[in-house]
Each structure stands twice: as C-alpha cells, then as structure tokens.
Amino acid sequence: MAQNQRSVIADALLGWYDAHHRELPWRVPPHQIARAVQPDPYRIWLSEIMLQQTTVEAVKPYFAKFVAQWPDVTALAVAPEDDIMKAWAGLGYYSRARNLKKCADFIAADLGGIFPDTEEGLRTLPGVGPYTSAAIAAIAFNRPAAVVDGNVERVFSRLFTVTTPLPAAKKEIHRLVSDVLPHDRPGDFAQAVMDLGATLCSPRRPKCMLCPLKEMCLALKEGEPELYPIKAAKPEKPVRRGAAFVAVRHDGAILLRKRPGRGLLAGMSEPPNTDWTARQDGETSATAAPFEGDWQYASTIKHVFTHFELRLDVFRADCVDENMPQDWWWSLPETLLSEALPSVMKKAIEAAIPAATKRLLSPAKPN
Numbered sequence: 145m146a147q148n149q150r151s152v153i154a155d156a157l158l159g160w161y162d163a164h165h166r167e168l169p170w171r172v173p174p175h176q177i178a179r180a181v182q183p184d185p186y187r188i189w190l191s192e193i194m195l196q197q198t199t200v201e202a203v204k205p206y207f208a209k210f211v212a213q214w215p216d217v218t219a220l221a222v223a224p225e226d227d228i229m230k231a232w233a234g235l236g237y238y239s240r241a242r243n244l245k246k247c248a249d250f251i252a253a254d255l256g257g258i259f260p261d262t263e264e265g266l267r268t269l270p271g272v273g274p275y276t277s278a279a280i281a282a283i284a285f286n287r288p289a290a291v292v293d294g295n296v297e298r299v300f301s302r303l304f305t306v307t308t309p310l311p312a313a314k315k316e317i318h319r320l321v322s323d324v325l326p327h328d329r330p331g332d333f334a335q336a337v338m339d340l341g342a343t344l345c346s347p348r349r350p351k352c353m354l355c356p357l358k359e360m361c362l363a364l365k366e367g368e369p370e371l372y373p374i375k376a377a378k379p380e381k382p383v384r385r386g387a388a389f390v391a392v393r394h395d396g397a398i399l400l401r402k403r404p405g406r407g408l409l410a411g412m413s414e415p416p417n418t419d420w421t422a423r424q425d426g427e428t429s430a431t432a433a434p435f436e437g438d439w440q441y442a443s444t445i446k447h448v449f450t451h452f453e454l455r456l457d458v459f460r461a462d463c464v465d466e467n468m469p470q471d472w473w474w475s476l477p478e479t480l481l482s483e484a485l486p487s488v489m490k491k492a493i494e495a496a497i498p499a500a501t502k503r504l505l506s507p508a509k510p511n
C-alpha cells in the first residue's frame with residue numbers, strides 16, 4: 145500500500161474520531177494519549193475483558209460497579225473470588241471473571257501492581273490473548289499495535305474488498321491494519337476504527353454517506369458493502385438436553401447449589417439440574433428430580449453456548465426445607481440478584497417463578 149494512501153485513510157479516520165468519538169466510561173478523549181496523559185491501564189484492561197463477546201451497553205453498568213468496588217488492580221487482587229463472580233453474574237463467559245482474578249493476583253504479587261506496557265509483556269498475563277494485549281498496548285500505552293476485533297474486520301474487509309472468507313482472512317486484515325495505523329496516534333486510531341464499525345459501518349445498512357472513508361472504500365464502489373466481510377459457513381451447533389428443578393419455599397426462597405470448581409460455569413450457582421446430554425433419550429423428566437415433590441413442568445428454555453445449544457426442561461415444586469444436602473441453600477427473592485447465577489440459570493428460574501420474583505432477577509432499566 146502506498147504511503148500516501150495509508151496516511152489519507154488514517155487522517156480521515158482520526159479527523160472523524162476527533163469530532164464524533166463515543167464517550168465511554170473507560171476512555172480518555174482523543175489526543176490525550178499522544179499528549180502523554182496516559183489512560184489508566186486497569187480500566188482499559190477491565191473494559192476489554194468485559195467487552196469480549198458482550199456489547200458496550202451491557203458492559204457499562206458492570207464496569208461502573210467493578211471500579212466503584214475495586215478501584216485498582218491491587219483492590220481486585222485482595223477481593224474474594226466469590227465476590228467477583230457475584231459481581232460478574234449475568235455478563236456470561238465466566239472463565240473471563242476467573243481469569244480477571246488470576247490476572248489481578250499475578251500483577252499485584254509478581255509485578256508490584258504495575259501492568260506491563262508492551263504487547264509482548266501484556267501477552268504473558270492470564271486471560272490476555274492477542275487481541276486484548278494489542279488493545280491495551282495501543283489504548284493505554286499508545287504502542288503501535290494492530291487491534292483487530294469484529295468491528296475492525298468489517299471496516300477493513302469493506303475498505304479493501306477482502307475476498308478471503310473469515311476466519312482465514314484474519315492475517316490479511318491484521319496486515320492491512322498494521323500498514324495503515326499511524327505511529328503518532330495508534331491508540332486513537334484503534335478506537336476510531338472500533339467506533340466507525342460500531343456506529344456507521346454496521347453489519348446491515350452501513351451509513352456510507354456519513355463515512356469519512358467513503359471516497360476510498362472499495363466495497364462502496366462495488367455497490368454492495370454488506371457482502372463483506374465474507375464468512376465461511378458455520379457448522380450447526382449440536383443440541384444437548386437436560387432438566388432443571390426450581391424448588392420454591394413458602395417465603396419465595398429458591399433452592400440453590402454451587403457448580404463444581406472446574407468445567408463449564410465452574411463455581412457458579414444454580415438450581416439443581418441433570419447432566420446435559422446429547423442423547424435424545426437422556427433422563428430429563430420429573431423423575432430425574434433430586435428429591436420427591438409435586439414437580440410441575442413450567443417450560444423449556446434454550447441457551448446457546450459457544451460449542452452447543454442447551455434445551456433445558458424446567459420443573460417447579462413448592463417445597464419445605466428438610467433433608468437437603470448441607471451445601472445447598474435457600475436464596476430469598478431479594479438476595480437472588482446478588483447470587484452468582486449465570487444467564488442460563490436465571491432463565492430457568494424466571495421460567496418457573498412468579499412475576500414479582502422475576503422482576504427482582506431482571507429489574508426494569510431506569511428511563
């Protein structure tokens with residue numbers, strides 16, 4: 145790519161970003177990074193881990209809660225893991241929360257509470273992969289790292305009409321981003337491309353007439369930018385089945401237990417449920433309940449995990465609290481929100497309980 149073309153793209157993007165950047169709680173305004181006023185790497189790291197597989201709007205309240213409760217990495221390192229899991233509950237992909245704790249422990253104990261300031265150094269941290277290390281290096285430390293997430297893949301595959309299907313195109317897109325990124329403002333550049341992808345260059349109906357890159361965009365010239373990025377066909381996810389048993393006490397409390405410390409949703413809370421099996425004849429009826437009761441079928445919920453889709457038959461029974469295993473517990477409606485319940489288990493409980501408790505689990509958003 146010619147030097148001139150590179151700087152025309154970078155200048156157009158940065159000019160647009162200076163005027164139209166999104167205000168985000170973990171972000172410093174444009175130019176601050178280049179002026180050596182560094183953003184807080186703790187906040188950038190925390191936001192980037194939260195934003196993996198999750199939207200900005202979903203992350204905002206969690207980010208506010210975390211920085212209020214644990215304002216720096218040392219505070220997070222001394223926090224009990226159970227408290228972190230509870231604060232994370234609902235954000236999904238819970239291994240991220242466990243890695244968050246491991247990473248905070250490592251930085252506090254082995255690095256004196258200081259984040260590494262290079263992409264290579266950041267890669268050594270637990271839970272920090274190639275994307276996240278590049279993002280923190282660029283945004284927090286203004287290192288010329290190519291930051292490529294889904295938004296960036298979309299913008300660059302359209303800008304240069306990349307015909308290789310994703311994920312095979314990742315290397316090519318990474319090279320294009322490396323070619324274009326300006327070494328004086330790499331942090332702002334990374335955030336500019338992310339913002340463009342999130343606000344104008346959307347998956348469907350991109351707002352090309354408002355785009356600072358419209359004169360250079362090859363996909364727009366072709367006439368159908370939505371054709372990009374080209375994606376390889378995804379294989380269908382296998383289906384697993386199971387049953388969940390929501391036992392409700394006279395005061396509305398719900399019986400919970402803790403999942404094993406390893407494996408999917410490790411250490412999270414749940415109502416008792418069966419194994420999740422790919423077999424169609426697996427035991428998912430009321431006869432699989434952990435104890436006798438007037439189990440009534442409530443409904444079947446679906447939840448999509450990374451590698452499979454779960455269909456969970458939900459049963460409910462009104463119970464008294466006798467002869468329960470010692471490490472199970474009753475959670476009152478007003479304490480349910482603070483339990484470390486993964487989304488799939490919230491869905492299961494919501495399917496079985498009265499509307500009042502439902503509102504406690506999923507409170508209405510303020511206007």
Ligand code: SF4
Pocket residue numbers: 299302303344345346350351352353355356357358361363364369
């Ligand atoms: S012109 Fe349209 S397709 Fe091309 S980068 Fe801009 S918004 Fe995306």
